[in-house]
Amino acid sequence: MKQIDFYFDFVSPFAYLAFDTLPQALLGCSYQVRYRPILFAGLLKTYGQKGPAEIEPKRIWTYRHVAWLARQLGVPFQMPTQHPFNPLGLLRLALAVSDGEDPNRHVCETIFRQAWSSGQDASAPEFTQQLATVLGASPDLSSEQVKLRLRQNTEEAIARGVFGVPTMVVDEQIFWGLDALPMLKAYLDGEPDLSAHAAAAGRVLPYGV
Numbered sequence: 001m002k003q004i005d006f007y008f009d010f011v012s013p014f015a016y017l018a019f020d021t022l023p024q025a026l027l028g029c030s031y032q033v034r035y036r037p038i039l040f041a042g043l044l045k046t047y048g049q050k051g052p053a054e055i056e057p058k059r060i061w062t063y064r065h066v067a068w069l070a071r072q073l074g075v076p077f078q079m080p081t082q083h084p085f086n087p088l089g090l091l092r093l094a095l096a097v098s099d100g101e102d103p104n105r106h107v108c109e110t111i112f113r114q115a116w117s118s119g120q121d122a123s124a125p126e127f128t129q130q131l132a133t134v135l136g137a138s139p140d141l142s143s144e145q146v147k148l149r150l151r152q153n154t155e156e157a158i159a160r161g162v163f164g165v166p167t168m169v170v171d172e173q174i175f176w177g178l179d180a181l182p183m184l185k186a187y188l189d190g191e192p193d194l195s196a197h198a199a200a201a202g203r204v205l206p207y208g209v
Helices: 013-025 040-047 056-073 088-096 105-117 125-134 144-159 178-188 196-204
Strands: 002-008 031-037 167-170 173-176
Touching (some): 002 013, 031 088, 031 105, 031 144, 040 144, 088 125, 088 144, 105 125, 173 178
Parallel strands (some): 002 031
Antiparallel strands (some): 167 173
């Protein structure tokens, strides 16, 4: 059985779609998943990049694209009242209700689904409190343990070469994005072109410019 580390931030609609469709996409494969909340903004800062929503034409395209993808995939979807929203409360909630450990699928699904199908303000404190009530918890979101775990998750992801969300890592092989799910399934099915040796071949290419 393979272990998949699923790195995500609730701020990403693509992470939501990948999370929701992961079980169907990997049907028939033998695997287990560790859900790893990270701060997408930390990746952007590390690599000196802007987020998709910070580039206005890309922002418009992204919202059109994810709405269309959600309809195609049959995933409940409604944009929150503002985006990008500050995801810190939701990320800390996922860890806090899990006693600082990896949140289970139920916790992640509850938060993702409410953030991306309720049409509410996902960064509002009352929204986070509402989710805590649904999850049957009264967590301390200001806990230093929770803050440290989120920071450690993000640093771990960067150390492993994660540069965006969602990213699935298995056998130290990176599969980035919703559209990488078929490739991930092929890897789990043993497709030889996706072996570690084949994946390493691109690393030896020189820069052309």
